[in-house]
Amino acid sequence: MAASKLEQRKRDARAIAVTGTASFLGQNLLGLLEEDASVDRVVAIDVKQPPSGKKTRFYDVDLTQPAAEARLAEILAAERVDSLVHLAFHASPTHAAAYAHELESVGTMHLLVAARQARVRKVVAGSLTLLYGAHPSNPNFIAEHQPLRATKREPFFADKIEAESEIARFGERSEGTLVTVLRVAPILGPTVSNFLTRYLSRRAVMTMMGFDPLLQFVHEIDAIAAFKLAVDRDVPGTFNIASSGVLPLSTVIKLAGRVAVPIPHPIAEPLNALAWVAQIAPAPSTFLPYLRFLCVADCARARDVMGFRAAYTTREALTDFVGAQRLRDVKLLQEA
Amino acid sequence: MDPKTKSAKKNSAKRATVKTAPAAKRTPTAKSAPAAKSEPVAKDAPIAAKRAPVAKRAAAKRASKPVESAPPPVESAPPIEPADVAEEIRALEEKLDRIIASPAVESAHREENAAPAPPSRASDAPAEEETVFDTARELLSTDFYLRRWGQAAMRNRSEEVDDFGYDPTYEARVRPLFDFLYTRYFRVECRGVENVPASGRCMLVANHSGTIPFDGPMLKTAVKREHAQKRDVRWLAEDFVFHFPFLGSFETRIGAVRACQENAERLLRHETLVAVFPEGTKGIGKLFRERYQLQRFGRGGFVRLALRTQTPIVPVAIVGAEETNPMLMRLESIAKPLGIPYVPVTPTFPLLGPLGLLPAPTKWKILFGEPIPMTASPESETDELLVARVAERVRGEIQRMLDSAVKGRKSVLFG
Numbered sequence: 001m002a003a004s005k006l007e008q009r010k011r012d013a014r015a016i017a018v019t020g021t022a023s024f025l026g027q028n029l030l031g032l033l034e035e036d037a038s039v040d041r042v043v044a045i046d047v048k049q050p051p052s053g054k055k056t057r058f059y060d061v062d063l064t065q066p067a068a069e070a071r072l073a074e075i076l077a078a079e080r081v082d083s084l085v086h087l088a089f090h091a092s093p094t095h096a097a098a099y100a101h102e103l104e105s106v107g108t109m110h111l112l113v114a115a116r117q118a119r120v121r122k123v124v125a126g127s128l129t130l131l132y133g134a135h136p137s138n139p140n141f142i143a144e145h146q147p148l149r150a151t152k153r154e155p156f157f158a159d160k161i162e163a164e165s166e167i168a169r170f171g172e173r174s175e176g177t178l179v180t181v182l183r184v185a186p187i188l189g190p191t192v193s194n195f196l197t198r199y200l201s202r203r204a205v206m207t208m209m210g211f212d213p214l215l216q217f218v219h220e221i222d223a224i225a226a227f228k229l230a231v232d233r234d235v236p237g238t239f240n241i242a243s244s245g246v247l248p249l250s251t252v253i254k255l256a257g258r259v260a261v262p263i264p265h266p267i268a269e270p271l272n273a274l275a276w277v278a279q280i281a282p283a284p285s286t287f288l289p290y291l292r293f294l295c296v297a298d299c300a301r302a303r304d305v306m307g308f309r310a311a312y313t314t315r316e317a318l319t320d321f322v323g324a325q326r327l328r329d330v331k332l333l334q335e336a
Numbered sequence: 337m338d339p340k341t342k343s344a345k346k347n348s349a350k351r352a353t354v355k356t357a358p359a360a361k362r363t364p365t366a367k368s369a370p371a372a373k374s375e376p377v378a379k380d381a382p383i384a385a386k387r388a389p390v391a392k393r394a395a396a397k398r399a400s401k402p403v404e405s406a407p408p409p410v411e412s413a414p415p416i417e418p419a420d421v422a423e424e425i426r427a428l429e430e431k432l433d434r435i436i437a438s439p440a441v442e443s444a445h446r447e448e449n450a451a452p453a454p455p456s457r458a459s460d461a462p463a464e465e466e467t468v469f470d471t472a473r474e475l476l477s478t479d480f481y482l483r484r485w486g487q488a489a490m491r492n493r494s495e496e497v498d499d500f501g502y503d504p505t506y507e508a509r510v511r512p513l514f515d516f517l518y519t520r521y522f523r524v525e526c527r528g529v530e531n532v533p534a535s536g537r538c539m540l541v542a543n544h545s546g547t548i549p550f551d552g553p554m555l556k557t558a559v560k561r562e563h564a565q566k567r568d569v570r571w572l573a574e575d576f577v578f579h580f581p582f583l584g585s586f587e588t589r590i591g592a593v594r595a596c597q598e599n600a601e602r603l604l605r606h607e608t609l610v611a612v613f614p615e616g617t618k619g620i621g622k623l624f625r626e627r628y629q630l631q632r633f634g635r636g637g638f639v640r641l642a643l644r645t646q647t648p649i650v651p652v653a654i655v656g657a658e659e660t661n662p663m664l665m666r667l668e669s670i671a672k673p674l675g676i677p678y679v680p681v682t683p684t685f686p687l688l689g690p691l692g693l694l695p696a697p698t699k700w701k702i703l704f705g706e707p708i709p710m711t712a713s714p715e716s717e718t719d720e721l722l723v724a725r726v727a728e729r730v731r732g733e734i735q736r737m738l739d740s741a742v743k744g745r746k747s748v749l750f751g
Contacts, residue, residue: 136575136576136578136579136584136594137575137594137596138594139594139596139597139598139599140499140500140501140593140594140598140599140602141499141598141599141602143598203482204482208581209581210580210581210582210583210584210585211581211584211585212585212588212589213585214497214500214501214588245496245499246497246499246501247496247497248493248497248501248503248585248589250493251493251495251497254493259482259485264581265581293578294578298598315496323422327421327422332421333421
């Protein structure tokens with residue numbers, strides 16, 4: 001009797017591996033898992049040491065290295081990892097496009113091969129609703145089955161789309177492994193830092209003259225909670241994670257206390273390209289369509305199937321960010 | 337009662353009226369520079385939370401010392417610490433206000449003069465020129481203008497929009513224009529509006545025309561004005577509208593939605609009244625000689641949608657719109673690079689420039705037909721034959737209404 005109980009506990013004992021623990025989502029998810037009593041071990045995989053925790057075991061693995069595959073398989077098997085959360089993605093476009101490609105596209109491949117070898121029970125991967133692309137022909141709410149139409153010219157999107165298709169292929173091939181992909185809307189909140197927060201922290205914000213698209217965000221807490229939910233519940237499939245409600249860009253800028261500088265879009269493109277090269281723009285010109293056209297995700301599936309309910313609306317997420325940003329503006333809050 | 341205590345009393349009762357305190361000018365105290373400087377800060381204090389950056393900054397500056405001593409923000413508890421800081425600032429502000437409120441402490445402060453920022457009240461308000469300088473400084477700061485610009489950007493806008501970007505404040509702002517077009521310009525005659533159900537989902541299917549389509553907004557205005565329940569109509573607009581600067585965002589704000597199955601279905605599931613123009617760009621691209629001849633109704637998508645969502649269809653005939661911008665020719669080759677379906681050539685258009693696009697003041701009639709209920713099962717949307725038959729029936733009904741209305745009309749301009 002006692003033996004079977006022990007056996008039971010051993011089987012219940014959950015070991016969860018998280019890649020990209022230095023990222024915003026990874027770091028916070030690590031904290032949540034650390035506090036969760038039902039989790040026995042958290043395996044942190046990154047090139048940067050995460051804040052130490054009682055359950056956390058850190059492995060310094062560079063996903064871009066060819067040898068990473070064997071090493072990862074070893075780690076996953078040795079730690080008897082039950083669920084793998086893949087968050088090693090850039091949250092903002094980077095100038096180091098070659099490295100980003102190695103990390104996101106090739107790194108995902110390495111990781112999935114290792115996951116297959118180690119027979120991981122579940123893989124949860126992060127993605128973005130931005131990958132749907134901003135097009136005038138988008139429906140107002142894009143459901144999960146719609147194709148990812150973000151421009152492939154932009155490595156930031158191309159790498160993530162490649163990674164997603166690799167994950168989808170992995171899901172089809174490896175039976176017995178649950179694959180959950182969470183496409184997260186642009187994250188806003190008091191502590192997160194990404195291209196969007198940088199865009200909204202300028203005093204004067206570039207907009208496209210004559211365009212006022214509807215925007216959708218997700219609060220950082222909701223985004224983290226969604227990943228925790230995906231770890232806790234077995235819900236295979238792809239889900240859009242976003243707050244309810246939309247706001248026009250003009251209202252967003254107003255609420256953020258910024259000034260919109262409308263620029264005709266044919267001029268804006270080369271201007272922004274220059275600014276991006278000079279490293280003063282928060283994002284390359286391939287992001288400008290998001291200032292013109294809709295890219296709003298429908299999160300009905302996450303609500304109905306996964307049971308995810310965003311605690312913050314888009315507006316509340318924005319105002320929460322703005323509250324912290326005001327303090328940062330006057331140097332009352334230090335940049336994380 | 338001496339003037340000083342009088343003013344103090346008044347002050348504690350009504351903080352906002354600091355400037356009007358009678359004793360303000362007469363009191364010879366507080367001419368010193370630091371006290372004078374603190375004046376605007378004190379004024380801002382009670383409403384600091386509501387004010388835009390400048391007030392915030394002032395409040396923050398004041399509170400910066402105590403907050404620095406507080407533990408630095410910790411990454412692991414993201415949502416709490418900014419709120420904490422705000423809480424602390426508020427607590428400090430309250431404390432300061434309490435200290436200031438007691439006159440004894442106030443005078444003590446004044447004597448010491450070393451207090452970091454003794455926010456002065458009305459009784460020891462500085463001379464007037466200081467306030468003038470402050471105003472001037474505010475007027476000269478870029479912040480002031482940036483703030484004004486920001487406020488101007490939202491003056492006609494709602495704080496919230498619905499899922500499809502409809503902005504009630506903005507719509508109310510432009511409604512007089514549409515009302516004018518409806519009553520005076522096109523002198524719309526509306527018949528059979530009672531066929532539109534009082535509540536619940538419903539689809540208005542109408543003919544589309546007029547090069548620059550005014551029929552969507554006019555149909556909306558008609559139902560809003562004439563219908564007993566004053567229902568709101570959302571109409572589905574062609575894709576190309578949303579390519580355009582200004583036009584796309586304008587249409588979105590006044591209630592247009594991009595025409596696609598997903599959007600229409602979402603609207604209908606929310607029990608909305610949806611206007612559909614199945615002719616689409618083919619309809620507004622009709623040449624003058626093709627007027628009042630319905631083009632093909634797409635691929636019957638609207639019927640499939642109606643069957644799927646069990647939505648009754650009300651056929652609508654709009655007479656008069658087809659003559660507003662009589663199109664003689666379509667230029668399609670130069671339209672492609674501009675992202676529009678065609679460049680119209682009307683008797684006035686390229687000739688008179690943009691002015692040539694003004695619609696002719698024709699007399700309009702909007703006729704609502706009997707509702708056609710969709711009683712077939714939702715699965716029948718895959719039944720091609722049924723879809724085609726229903727589409728043809730709706731099309732025939734609208735064509736019949738159009739024909740009889742056009743026949744009974746004596747003049748295009750006067751009806």
